[in-house]
Amino acid sequence: MTYHTTMSRLRQLDSRFERIFGTLLGLGPLRLHRFGHDHDHDEPASDVEADVLAEVRERAGDVHERLSHEHDVFAVELAGSTGGGKTMLIERLIERADEGERIGVVVGDVTGEDDAERLRAHGVAVENINTGRECHLDPMVVAEALDGFDLEELDTLYIENVGNMVCPADFPLGANRRVLVVSTTEGDDVVRKHPMLVQTADVVVVNKVDLADAVGTSVERIRSDVGAVSPETPMLEIAAKTGQGIDGVVDVLDESRTEHHSHRTAPPHHGDDTESNHTGDSGH
Amino acid sequence: MHELSIATGILDRALSAAEAHGADRIEALRIELGEATHVNQRQLRFCLETSLEGTIAAGARVRIDEITPQAACDCGWNGRPQTLEIALSYAPDVRCPECDSRATLVRGRECRLASIDVPDEAYRSTETPETTPTERQT
Ligand SMILES: Nc1nc2c(ncn2[C@@H]2O[C@H](COP(=O)(O)OP(=O)(O)OP(=O)(O)O)[C@@H](O)[C@H]2O)c(=O)[nH]1
Ligand SMILES: [Mg+2]
Ligand SMILES: [Zn+2]
Ligand SMILES: [Zn+2]
Ligand SMILES: [Zn+2]
Numbered sequence: 519m520t521y522h523t524t525m526s527r528l529r530q531l532d533s534r535f536e537r538i539f540g541t542l543l544g545l546g547p548l549r550l551h552r553f554g555h556d557h558d559h560d561e562p563a564s565d566v567e568a569d570v571l572a573e574v575r576e577r578a579g580d581v582h583e584r585l586s587h588e589h590d591v592f593a594v595e596l597a598g599s600t601g602g603g604k605t606m607l608i609e610r611l612i613e614r615a616d617e618g619e620r621i622g623v624v625v626g627d628v629t630g631e632d633d634a635e636r637l638r639a640h641g642v643a644v645e646n647i648n649t650g651r652e653c654h655l656d657p658m659v660v661a662e663a664l665d666g667f668d669l670e671e672l673d674t675l676y677i678e679n680v681g682n683m684v685c686p687a688d689f690p691l692g693a694n695r696r697v698l699v700v701s702t703t704e705g706d707d708v709v710r711k712h713p714m715l716v717q718t719a720d721v722v723v724v725n726k727v728d729l730a731d732a733v734g735t736s737v738e739r740i741r742s743d744v745g746a747v748s749p750e751t752p753m754l755e756i757a758a759k760t761g762q763g764i765d766g767v768v769d770v771l772d773e774s775r776t777e778h779h780s781h782r783t784a785p786p787h788h789g790d791d792t793e794s795n796h797t798g799d800s801g802h
Numbered sequence: 803m804h805e806l807s808i809a810t811g812i813l814d815r816a817l818s819a820a821e822a823h824g825a826d827r828i829e830a831l832r833i834e835l836g837e838a839t840h841v842n843q844r845q846l847r848f849c850l851e852t853s854l855e856g857t858i859a860a861g862a863r864v865r866i867d868e869i870t871p872q873a874a875c876d877c878g879w880n881g882r883p884q885t886l887e888i889a890l891s892y893a894p895d896v897r898c899p900e901c902d903s904r905a906t907l908v909r910g911r912e913c914r915l916a917s918i919d920v921p922d923e924a925y926r927s928t929e930t931p932e933t934t935p936t937e938r939q940t
Contacts (some may be wrong), residue, residue, distance in 0.1 A: 550829055553819060554917025566819040570811040571839060631835035654804065684805055684840050688911075713886055713893030714838060746888055749897050749904050 574689055577657035581692025591622075591668035592775045593677060595691050597715070598699035599708070600681030603631045603725035606758040607699055607767070608676045612640045614768055620673045624663045626655040626680040629705070633678065644668055655687035657692050683712040690718065693776050697767070701726040702735040709743035717748045721770050728757040808841060809849035812915045816859060825920035828859035832917045837867045838894050838910035841922025843868070846913075863919075877901040880908070 556567035580652055585591040596604040605625075612621055622643040625633045634646035645666040647659050660677060667675075677693055679686050683700075690696070698719035700708045703726055709716050716722060722744050730737050744753045752770060756763030812833060831850070835841055850864050853888050874880035875898035877886055882906065883894035898905040 550919040550921060552917050552919045553823055554832070554915070566918055567914060567916060568812070568815040569912045570815075571836075571841075571911060572915045573811070629900075643900050652804065652807075656804075688804070688840050707890065710888055710890045713889040713891065714840065717893065717896060743888065747886060747893065749902075 521637070541676075570755050571688055574656060577661070578690040578692035581661055582694070583654070584661070584664065585669065585675065585692065586694060589672070591669055591672045591675050592641050592771075593693040593695075594771060595674040595677040595679060595693035595696045596699055597679040597686045597696055597719070598681065599683050599701070599704055602681065602699045602701040602704070603758045604678050604681070605636055607697075607723065607725065607756070607764075608637060608678060609640060610758050610761060610764045611676065611768065611771075612637070612642055614764060615674070620671055622667050622672045622675045624655075624660060624675065624677045626659075626678060628653070628680060643672075646671075649680055653680060654682050654689055655679050655684045655691055656689045687715040687718050695720045695771065696721055697721045697727055697771075697772050699723045700740070702730040702737065703733050704735075705733075706735045706737070706739040709747055710738055713747045713773045716744060716751070716787045719748065719751055720749075722751055723767060724753060725758050727755045727762065728760055756766075805841060805845040805849045806853075808913055809846060809853050812850060813853045813857065813859070815915050816918050817857060819915075819918055820858060820920055823920065826858055827921050828862045828918050828921035829921060830863040830865065831859065831915065832865045832867065834867050834869050834912055834914045834916045836871065836912045837892065837909055838871045838911040839913060841913050847876075859918075867916070869912060870912055872908050873898075873905040874908050875901060875903065875905040877903070879905065883907070 585593050596608060598604055608623060615621055622645070623634075623637045624645050624647065625637065626647045626649055628649055629634055630648070631646055634644045637644045637716075643666075645663040647663050649655065649659070652659075655677070675693075677691055679691070683756065696719050698716060698721070700722065702724065709722075724737055724740055727736075727737060741753050744751060754763055754766045754770065756767060758764070810861055812831070816828060816831055820826075833846070833850075835843060835846065847864055847866060854860050854862055854864075871894045872880065873883040873894065873896060877898060877900055878897050879900040881899075883896060884899070886893045886895045894907065894910065896905050896907065897903075
């Protein structure tokens with residue numbers, strides 16, 4: 519459905535509901551009972567209330583529980599724009615893995631197996647998720663994909679999200695770290711355009727710095743925007759194609775890996791369901 | 803466009819809550835939507851109203867209240883974060899105005915079914931009231 523049809527359908531619905539309410543009101547006051555709460559948040563929650571986004575965060579907490587607590591797998595999500603270089607960065611990270619490191623990859627793609635094939639060529643276990651209509655991964659589909667691995671046999675899991683700079687902000691996946699991959703070819707206002715996704719990242723990677731001059735993008739401007747939008751989030755400059763800067767990414771991830779066990783969010787089992795946005799937050 | 807799956811989640815919850823309270827009709831739903839989410843209010847309304855069709859909530863009134871973000875900092879500060887000036891779309895400024903370190907959002911990221919209204923007769927057939935009866939407000 520195009521945006522235009524959606525909007526005209528919306529307007530029709532609006533007027534239809536106005537009509538219905540006109541009729542109801544014409545019948546005189548209708549006595550109703552309200553379950554749930556009004557505006558006072560100090561009331562105890564009733565059985566009606568349900569926060570669907572908090573539920574998504576809880577499911578992400580379950581993924582974290584399963585990966586980190588039960589199987590000691592270090593999970594890194596790569597989110598970012600379409601074509602920004604997520605797959606290529608994962609390939610570079612696989613190439614630099616320690617001897618004997620057992621790696622798995624979950625790849626989200628709207629259609630096809632292209633990225634999955636590229637990654638399988640590196641000899642790692644890959645589960646492909648075709649999201650179809652959904653424009654982002656969610657922790658429920660990640661949990662399903664995990665069934666395809668023997669988690670006891672994994673040390674590291676990379677999760678490539680669908681190229682999307684918007685939705686993943688509302689859908690944490692339960693990885694220990696979220697790496698946001700943007701590239702210089704998207705222009706230097708990419709951080710200003712998508713501030714809330716940047717705020718959910720633990721590391722921002724600016725890829726394709728080899729092209730920065732050619733496309734007239736100021737990496738320094740991206741850096742200062744990251745500082746303003748998401749204070750304390752590190753930003754790295756890389757060129758996945760040439761290998762420039764990959765060591766820095768490896769170092770940042772290794773640091774997180776060696777923390778007792780790392781959380782990018784405070785999962786529900788450790789307290790409340792609010793997100794602690796702090797980089798390096800290490801729970802317990 | 804994940805508003806559809808979110809709408810489905812809200813509707814499921816509303817239907818099971820109505821059933822739990824012995825109601826066979828839902829007249830209204832109120833949703834609280836945090837401003838610091840990417841759920842589009844109009845799209846959510848559209849998806850919800852469409853999914854209500856054919857259920858006991860068909861034609862129910864949908865009210866969506868926007869929830870202003872609240873942040874808290876380890877230093878003890880809490881309050882309403884400023885809007886980030888440099889951003890080209892809405893985002894809260896998560897820098898603590900007191901100590902400059904990073905604050906945490908404690909509200910503004912929710913998409914919550916807050917209440918449902920069911921007709922009086924349905925209610926009378928259920929046991930003890932948990933909330934005081936309220937009249938429809940316009
Ligand atoms: N010049 C240059 N090109 C790059 C660099 N990194 C990736 N590319 C190219 O950018 C294109 C996209 O890279 P991918 O790794 O497939 O990007 P992606 O983010 O996985 O893309 P999707 O999965 O489709 O969202 C490919 O043609 C890469 O060769 C880089 O550092 N410099
Ligand atoms: Mg890819
Ligand atoms: Zn934990
Ligand atoms: Zn989405
Ligand atoms: Zn502070």
